Amino acid sequence: MRERRGWARAPGSAGAAGLGCPEPRHGPGFDPGSPPTALERPRFDALGRWLLARTAELAASRPDVSVEPEATVFTNIAAGSADVVRPWVDALRNVGFAVFAKPKIDDDSDVDADMLAHIALRCQEGLAALMVASADGQAFRQPLEDIARGGVPVQVLGFREHASWALASDTLEFVDLEDIAGVFREPLPRIGLDSLPEQGAWLQPFRPLSSLLTSRE
Template sequence: MTAVVDEVGQDAGPAAGEGLDLLVWDAPNIDMTLANVIGERPSPSSRPRFDAIARWLVGSAEDRDVEGCVFTNIAPSAAPNMRGWVEAVRSFGFAVFARPKTHPEDDVDEAMLDHIARRADEGGLARVVVASADGRNFREPLEELARAGVECVVIAFSEVAGYAQESDLITFIDLEDVPGAFTTPLPRIRLDNLPPEGAWLRPTRSMRALVEASA
């Protein structure tokens, strides 16, 4: 994995004997999967609230130390528009790791895995919470940590995080079930919470467009 300089802070890790609850947030993945779940580009009102995520993390950590880290890609052209979001996230107690997005394959997965591994190597990691639906990269490392005694939690959307729901070693929490994470209910139909009378799930793609694209 590519080495990543740790700029979270010298006191970000747990003190001896205390233990640490670490949250790593995959911003590109959460934004993309949220768009898939609601069928449209997320607006400010439909994006998760980091103040609520912070309250949930602290409230569920008991007396352990907490560390929240948000990982994101930023295209140079989008930097002016991203500044306000980055500063808002930091104001809620999260460190932000930002990597330039200059090629389509640029991502932050390795940086997230490196940081999790660093905190685990330091000792005292009690719980790791991963906000990502990317099972290809995260399932195996999280299950390995779980076998070593670390509580592993994934928060994402039930429609796209099957890897966490299928694992016997990972606890899954739907992001919409985090209290206050969204100011209004998301426009989605959850298969794990269907109304008794049933529900229609609208198509995510035009049938005509599909046929014309394959012609």
Template structure:
């Protein structure tokens, strides 16, 4: 009877300590990621326009997707829209969400029951999850919320990820001031809007000049019943600086009797968004 063979010795791996992590890194696929903060973009758009946006005022997500894909090369791409759903808007948002999915976007929806039911944490968690599962090459964040996104996005840049903020120049000061983040104004994305938003963008004037349409009829002044002041009676206000951390302008100085404060804009909730000229980006 043959004697039992002794067990073979366990072969020790010849990998150096960092080899396994390097091999796992090479197995991860390149990814370009777009995350869209729908409540923030909608609120910002309402504030800029001074009223609830009409359908023609809202961004076209098919144009946003084409712009995003133009620089993705052969990387994997993922577009995600994060939104809140108020109990009264669940039915009206269904068509918008289905349109987004048809354009290739994944949609994360959270019930808006309490004021603190935001989507910012979910956006950051998703970015972190994709950073663990893929090699992030580019992350585009559509949000003007510097309070929640400035530090994490700068950390992504330090990790070798190209970071782009897609928002409006009036509120995304945190991205424009950071040397680590690129900024693209949403209205500079080709085809993103059907009509001009009529914003007062003095830093983006065409070489031959441009018009700013009135925000209300001139005869509305007569309906107010107040005396008409000469424009020269009021000195131009000092330019307001944008807070780079919070992504918004600081509070205005108290108004005087001869310079009444403007009424606060009516900011609407997230509504239906219809299906989506060279972007200006500030690089590090």
């Protein structure tokens, strides 16, 4: 049996892959101009335990194959941010997550393509299930729905406020990160257009205004 980080595979076996996209460090209403607070940071050890429990369920339903989990995070590293991101990356690796890190040079250096290529490879090798954390429906909805239609259960992890594409899908199952036990220490301050307080509330931008200076026309 050949071993990979977070994977174990042999002929006739299947994997349960948990894959994460950039910036899984924040809650649904974070301020992009400030670092996440302790409340907004997800606990990846709790997420890893959830993945292990999900793997055990799959293994029980498929006694004829060996089902092993993989937990992988894909992230871009912007110039000058290595020291800021390193503790988060080290924390992920310390609880068993593999991390694919790529320099953020321009819009074309995003990790979406790398993540999709990794998913495609795992599908070729054999998947019992796939769990993906992403708010990018434009990049991921069609590929994930194709996988689901092929018979592999696909769950999208994230926040309802940013995952309308997954909630609207007939083939994908959505799991809100806050519904997974222990991922957040306390309930998040979630504010949306359908849950506004009487006194009103500020809705923070999804990205800094300065990002317009570097985005492509």
